Amino acid sequence: MxxxxxxxxxxxxxxxxxxxxxxxxxxxxxxxxxxxxxxxxxxxxxxxxxxxxxxxxxxxxxxxxxxxxxFTAGFGVATTGHGHPRVLERATLQLATLNHAMGDAFPAAKKVELAKKLAAITPGALQRSLFGSAGFEAVEAAVKTALIKTGKPRVLVFDGAYHGLGFGALALSGYRDRFRAPFLAQLNPHVLREPYPYCYRCPYGLERASCGLACLETLRRRLAHPASGMEEIGAILIEPIQGRGGVVEAPLDYLRGLREIADERGIALIADEIFSGFGRCGAWFAVERAGIVPDLLCVGKGMTGGFPISAAIGTDDVMAGWGDSLGEALHTSTFLGNPLGCEMALATIEVLEELVxxxxxxxxxxxxxxxxxxxxxxxxxxxxxxxxxxxxxxxxxxxxxxxxxxxxxxxxxxxxxxxxxxxxxxxxxxxxxxxxxxxxxxxxxxxxxxxxxxxxxxxxxxx
Ligand SMILES: Cc1ncc(COP(=O)(O)O)c(C=O)c1O
Structure with a gap:
């Protein structure tokens, strides 16, 4: 073969x-x-x-x-191709050396190396990683971070968005009503949904060439309305390019506008780049195409070429919301910073540096x-x-x-x-x-x- x-x-x-x-x-x-x-x-x-x-x-x-x-790269995972020889070689060695550690209690050295690498390749002041396994965990970790930082419970999300199907992420996803319908009784009610700037099917019936981004203005007006509950928004969560939603790109000016709105209103801007990240969109991260830096960036999928590891990567400022660990982490999981996943990510990033x-x-x-x-x-x-x-x-x-x-x-x-x-x-x-x-x-x-x-x-x- x-x-x-x-x-x-x-x-x-x-x-x-x-x-x-x-x-x-x-x-x-x-x-x-x-x-x-x-x-x-x-x-x-x-x-x-x-x-x-x-x-x-x-x-x-x-x-x-x-x-x-x-032509799917296995849901967008196999960025470097299935079983890239260099990734395999390093993974095999790591498997024989240390394939599990104790995430928050006794971390693996490989976690330190990967956290440093992620800080180096992500834009701006994104610096601190919160690791998980599946993509939806990174999204949930980012939204928890925004809440603990801002104290504001509401999250603004978009129609057509896919953030995964864990209970937290499911409430934030807008991709299919039928995914949420059986579980509505238990889903987070603090979610506000906006139309995504899907220009081919503009929710306002306008044409991109002449619309002047009316959707962004509508959002601004909604946020300013005193009875809208919008002042309770602590996070805006967006895929700069919706993947499962149909490869729909938000106009770059729209993303810049969201950054401004978030700055003006003390909202954490979260970019879900679990699909678009790690070079897939022709830049390391899609937010770089707009020249913006989110407060939190969610990554997963293509980071390892085929091992379940994900991360919410935040600025110093937003991550400070957690306060210091008192020995029992407020947010962790059994496989957090798994050394095999970290080594596969490091090897994959090394190969990606030649392709991106x-x-x-x-x-x-x-x-x-x-x-x-x-x-x-x-x-x-x-x-x-x-x-x-x-x-x-x-x-x-x-x-x-x-x-x-x-x-x-x-x-x-x-x-x-x-x-x-x-x-x-x-x-x-x-x-x-x-x-x-x-x-x-x-x-x-x-x-x-x-x-x-x-x-x-x-x-x-x-x-
Ligand atoms: C943009 C985005 N966010 C989150 C997820 C969820 O990731 P996972 O299926 O690993 O939980 C996906 C999966 O397709 C995705 O495309």
């Missing part, structure tokens, strides 16, 4: 071994997790996932021996140019957007009405899988194809993707 650069599919997809294992999962896993198997012969695909066996670089091999190009920003920008330009060319040929493509290697195609049934083509997006992903390309639909309407490959994707692999995408777009079997 290590010599392959292009995929090879030699069974039906999913193959017999994948289907058998998925069948077993359906007996032993919560039914909430893996899609049920359904034959969709009429649409030309079988509605079940493939089961992964191994992965290397851009390629994933399933249990049936088929190989696929992973030039490598990401160059490959991102090549992929984007190909997607734009498809956009000229196929009217179903309403918009091509994104930054670096975080790109999206929004599919619409009609370019005038912009009616979302959601079923089509899912059908396309299934057909692409049969041709050896792993891709996922995203977006609040599920009609965005999101391209977030490892940063080592090469020209030939981009060419392969564009060719099969063009073929399946031309053959409307998925519609």
């Amino acid at each position: 290590s010599n392959r650069r292009l995929p090879l599919v030699s069974t039906e997809v999913p193959g017999p071994r994948s289907r058998r294992l998925i069948g077993e999962l359906q007996e032993y896993e919560s039914p909430a997790i893996t899609a049920r198997q359904r034959a969709r012969a009429s649409r030309g695909y079988h509605d079940a996932p493939i089961v992964w066996q191994r992965a290397s670089g851009m390629l994933v091999e399933d249990v049936d021996g088929n190989t696929f190009l992973d 920003p030039e490598g990401v920008l160059e490959r991102g330009r090549a992929l984007r140019a190909g997607l734009e060319e498809l956009g000229e040929r196929f009217p179903i493509i309403g918009e091509v957007r994104g930054a670096g290697l975080m790109l999206g195609l929004e599919l619409v049934r009609d370019r005038e009405t912009r009616e979302p083509a959601d079923r089509e997006a899912l059908g396309l992903c299934k057909l692409l899988l049969q041709r050896g390309v792993i891709l996922l639909p995203a977006g609040i309407h599920g009609n965005v194809l999101s391209f977030t490959p490892p940063f080592i994707v090469d020209e030939e692999q981009i060419g392969y993707l564009l060719e099969v995408l063009s073929t399946v777009l031309a053959d409307r079997a998925w519609a």
Whole structure:
């Protein structure tokens, strides 16, 4: 497998071994997790996932021996490619040396090294890390930090935002009402939701070229209204580029405006860069494209290439809100600053230093140019957007009405899988194809993707 650069599919997809294992999962896993198997012969695909066996670089091999190009980087995690040799080598050594310590009580030396490194690569005065495992923990740690610093309970969040599904993060996420609906009775009520500046579907019905960022002005007015409860806002939480929400970029002036509002009102600005961070957007962090520094930056996913470690990184000032530890930390967890995760992050960052920003920008330009060319040929493509290697195609049934083509997006992903390309639909309407490959994707692999995408777009079997 290590010599392959292009995929090879030699069974039906999913193959017999994948289907058998998925069948077993359906007996032993919560039914909430893996899609049920359904034959969709009429649409030309079988509605079940493939089961992964191994992965290397851009390629994933399933249990049936088929190989696929992973244009998702495994939910945006494998920034340096699956199993980067240098990361593997250092991880193996670390595993044999120390693979667990006692986070807040007896920390690992590797945690010190990673905290220093994060302070060095993050913008401005971001300096102090609060580590966690999953991304949602970083978001919850950041929001706790904002509350303990400002004493103000409310959090301003955005429609379409995805911050994870732990109880705290779920209340802050706006991505799907049905994710929250069964749990509303237990969700934090101190959350205020604003429309995200999703310019292709402007919530105010305006055009970006002439809107003058009316959305920001509306937010300013709302904040100034005495009866709005807005004076109790201690945190504004935003993804500078929404990932799962459909690769939607907030205008850079909007982000600058939020920074000003936060400064004027003593609010902590939290940037959730769990998806966009670590070079994915063509800068180390998306906030740098706007030239702003948040009070807290949430990171996870691409930091290690494949180990659950995350962090909320804050300024000295905002982190001082916690006060000094009295020996029993107010916020910690069993695996906080796990040494294996820290070493994998350090090794990954070392590799990323060779790829960010030039490598990401160059490959991102090549992929984007190909997607734009498809956009000229196929009217179903309403918009091509994104930054670096975080790109999206929004599919619409009609370019005038912009009616979302959601079923089509899912059908396309299934057909692409049969041709050896792993891709996922995203977006609040599920009609965005999101391209977030490892940063080592090469020209030939981009060419392969564009060719099969063009073929399946031309053959409307998925519609
Ligand atoms: C922007 C953002 N924040 C938070 C999360 C949650 O991360 P996790 O699934 O690791 O909890 C995600 C996951 O997709 C994300 O994209």
